[in-house]
Amino acid sequence: xxxxxxxxxxxxxxLMRIRLEMLREVNSLPEGYAFSDTLVRSSVKYxxxxxxxxxxxxxxxxxxxxxxxxxxxxxxxxxHPTGKxxxxxxxxxxxxxxxxxxxxxxxxxxIDLARDRGVTEISLDATESGRPLYxxxxxxTNHEAMNLILEDCRDK
Numbered sequence: 001x002x003x004x005x006x007x008x009x010x011x012x013x014x015l016m017r018i019r020l021e022m023l024r025e026v027n028s029l030p031e032g033y034a035f036s037d038t039l040v041r042s043s044v045k046y047x048x049x050x051x052x053x054x055x056x057x058x059x060x061x062x063x064x065x066x067x068x069x070x071x072x073x074x075x076x077x078x079x080h081p082t083g084k085x086x087x088x089x090x091x092x093x094x095x096x097x098x099x100x101x102x103x104x105x106x107x108x109x110x111i112d113l114a115r116d117r118g119v120t121e122i123s124l125d126a127t128e129s130g131r132p133l134y135x136x137x138x139x140x141t142n143h144e145a146m147n148l149i150l151e152d153c154r155d156k
Contacts, residue, residue, distance in 0.1 A: 002064070002097075004105050007047075007054040011063075015047060015054060016040065018063035022092035026127065053113055054090070055106040057097070065093040067106040069114060069122070080120040086110075088124040103133055111137075 007015050020040075024033050047054065057065035068090040076083035088110065093102050114122055123142070126134055 002100075002102065003058045004055060004102065004109070005058075006109070007056045007066075009048070011056060012044060012047065014058070014061075014063040015056065015066065016044060018056070018066045018092065018094075019043065019090055021094070022066065022090060025092070053110060055109050057093070057102045057106060059097070064097045065102045065106060067091040067103065067110055069110040071117065071119070082118045082120055084117060084119045085121045085123065086114050086119045088122055091124075091130060104137065107133075107137060 020035060023029070023035070024031065046052065052068050052070045054066060054068040056063045067088065070087045070089060072085045072087060074080075074083050074085060088107070091103055091107070111122065122139075123145075124134065124139065126139075
């Protein structure tokens with residue numbers, strides 16, 4: 001039976017293992033690709049900071065899926081009077097566990113948490129394969145936002 005729960009500090013090894021697996025797949029990197037120490041250390045530091053919530057799906061104690069929500073606070077606006085927003089990321093399910101509803105269950109947990117914390121908007125960057133899930137859960141395209149990439153500093 002798959003256990004789905006919020007990650008705890010003692011889950012860091014599994015959390016990082018599944019996150020790096022996701023990054024390899026999403027970025028079409030080879031299975032043995034070794035990420036820089038900077039990326040790994042910065043990721044651990046971020047997860048330990050408490051500015052996010054991560055849900056893990058575990059099968060026999062091994063992470064088979066994950067989803068994270070990063071909490072952001074900006075100046076309040078008319079449309080977002082609390083200034084509390086969130087960004088969904090690291091949504092990943094191992095191929096052999098896909099199409100079982102794990103991602104939807106994890107996302108619902110994170111959305112409920114966001115509501116409880118007064119978040120007024122959740123953003124995300126979707127892959128083509130993820131779009132149908134997000135759309136089925138009510139996510140839509142935001143035609144107001146723009147962004148500027150200041151520097152390409154991807155792990156090389």
